[in-house]
Amino acid sequence: MKRFKGFVRKEFYHIFRDKRSLFILFGMPIAQILLFGFAITNEINNVDIAVLDHSRDATTGEIINKIAASKYFSINEFIERETDIESVFQKGKIKAVLNFEKNFSRNLIRDNTATIQIVTDATDPNTANTISNYTSSILRNYQQELNRDIQLAYQVLPEIRMVYNPELKGVFMFVPGVMTIILMLVSAMMTSISITREKELGTMEILLVSPLKPVLIIIGKVVPYIFLSVINAIVIIVLSIFVFKMPIQGSLFLLGVESVLFIITSLSLGILISTISTTQQTAMMVSLMGLMLPTILLSGFIFPISSMPVPLQVISNIIPAKWFIVLLKGIMLKGVGIVYLWKETLLLFGMALFFIVVSVRKYKIRLE
Incomplete structure (x- = not known):
């Protein structure tokens, strides 16, 4: 356990020494949530x-x-x-x-x-x-x-009632999507370069001969980013509430649990990318191009999934961001609980477990 704590401490030192990593982890999410929240809207003014x-x-x-x-x-x-x-x-x-x-x-x-x-x-x-x-x-x-003084013989008067977003604010639709994209890209991108950095710096050999098991090395590399990504999620939620007036109708505790689950899923996916990549540049390109476009296009963030061709609707089911956006809208706007969101929660948990198992197996192969 002492070796594992020392390994986790080393990962924290690596992150805090690299100013570029700190900027990506904390500066970019704040800038993106403000930029996307104000700029992306389906409303018109002036x-x-x-x-x-x-x-x-x-x-x-x-x-x-x-x-x-x-x-x-x-x-x-x-x-x-x-x-x-x-x-x-x-x-x-x-x-x-x-x-x-x-x-x-x-x-x-x-x-x-x-x-x-x-x-x-x-x-x-x-x-x-x-x-x-x-x-x-x-x-x-x-x-x-x-025509208010004219009485017609027959009248059909539609009564329109908008639930969950009565003012039809576009920001209520975009904030959950932006939060998902930021957590997915930042978490996956930062972890995707973690093991490849060890290869490029020549410290992979030290890890290969260390007494730590592969699963502990994987967990040790994920733990610091879980902690930092949770801080990111808190900052995003606070900005959503106080800057964009985003309501939180459901349980804050459930929102926190689901956010941590999605962060772990994203980090696990990033670790998987890092185990199969040979350089940091390759890992970053795979995490950006391989995750950004599917997350934006197939998650339901901008385009409704029901309007897509059937093959794309099927492919969207393997995108973790799709299920997290459903969870965010259900908790933040609808105020529903785990009784209605258990399926999405189970799917995210299964994806996280799958990515971790595959990452460990890939890491074991490198040890042989």
């Missing part, structure tokens, strides 16, 4: 739009003022001809144009129908779709104000 008003009457003026008064749009330009629409889009600043037909107010009074064409720049399809939805919502609200 989007520049242009107006082409063929009618120029009181009704179109009311609608324009109503749209301009919202926090979502900023009317940047008034254009005179439809041929100008393409030119304002080509400049790149204007994202949508509202095109009011001629005699808008008269058509609305006489025919009970008037047309507004919403032209959007669809080079970014998600933004274009969001702009059209927000604009349509403002127009529907204006229409309801006009």
Whole structure:
């Protein structure tokens, strides 16, 4: 046990001596959670739009003022001809144009129908779709104000209730995903270079002839990173609560346990990468390229898994990040407990055990 404690102490010394490692472990996660939390969002604010008003009457003026008064749009330009629409889009600043037909107010009074064409720049399809939805919502609200004194014979009134995220804040969706990516990449990347560093520095021979068993060497290399990654997770959760106002509806204890389990899974995966890599550069490339893209694309962080082709949906099941995001959203937003999350917990535990067993077996092969 004394030898094992000394080995763990040596690993801590290695980490604290290397300023680059400390920056990666503590500086990058804080910068990333702040950057991603503020920058990645599916909401729109102060989007520049242009107006082409063929009618120029009181009704179109009311609608324009109503749209301009919202926090979502900023009317940047008034254009005179439809041929100008393409030119304002080509400049790149204007994202949508509202095109009011001629005699808008008269058509609305006489025919009970008037047309507004919403032209959007669809080079970014998600933004274009969001702009059209927000604009349509403002127009529907204006229409309801006009017709509030009219009683129809039959009415279907949808009552919409948003649960878990009533204000539809995009940050509530992105923070769990960003937390998962940071813990996965930092934990796996740092541990992936741990054994390869021993090879490059020529100290692997000392470990090979040491009385420590392979399993103890693996655990000894993981323990410091578990401790440091737990600190990282605490910092991320604190930032999520106080900076992004992320609610924690469920048990903090369960959130901590699940975070530690995911950290161990990520660290075990990093150790597995380090045992099969010959250089630190190779280990880092494998951990970045082999884990970053699948974690971002196949975990459900950005794209819904149900919308993917069936083969990719099947592959996503072996991505640990997918199950941790489900756990985070279940605990933080829904407030559910282990009764509803036991399957995801069991899957993460099984993955961690599998990675550790394979790492030990690979390490044994190097001893023979």
